[in-house]
Amino acid sequence: AQSVTQLDSHVSVSEGTPVLLRCNYSSSYSPSLFWYVQHPNKGLQLLLKYTSAATLVKGINGFEAEFKKSETSFHLTKPSAHMSDAAEYFCVVKPAGTASKLTFGTGTRLQVTL
């Protein structure tokens, strides 16, 4: 069975400083990994995904994530936070070769201050 752990429920950064949202996963098979973002009162939007290609994945809005198999991690980073980045971020895992059954993390709320 797969699971995903988002290590921080809440992260606060100043505008212009780096963002790090941590995610660890467990999966029986080579997984696909995703990061989704949810802005207030909106549906989720895909930021980026890893599907066994390059381990460093670039997404929208300047975000990127690195798949580290040895550490079973898929942390999300951004060099410089913007006020519009304030949202809830979800790490998602899906094992390979199965019907689409995504497992969502509990989310990390990113706060960006002036």
Add this chain to the structure above:
Amino acid sequence: DTAVSQTPKYLVTQMGNDKSIKCEQNLGHDTMYWYKQDSKKFLKIMFSYNNKELIINETVPNRFSPKSPDKAHLNLHINSLELGDSAVYFCASSQELSGGEKLFFGSGTQLSVL
């Protein structure tokens, strides 16, 4: 044009009532989903349909019944509503059932059972 639209956006009702949430996608996708997001932001899949056929049916009370009249629509009917049903319900769609597909989410229906 909204890709995945669900109605109503807000639904307030009394315990014991029956209610429906409608979802439509204009993306031409084959697969549609219903997710439930609880008060702690935890997101869990409820159902998945592929070309009007039920593919995923997680352990949810049989008071919840999805209906897919065609592949562009997936409605959710809930009988005998209970307090614990209060949550945000998200409809989503994707092009393929398996693989690293991208989910497109609706903006959610906030259900409050009083």
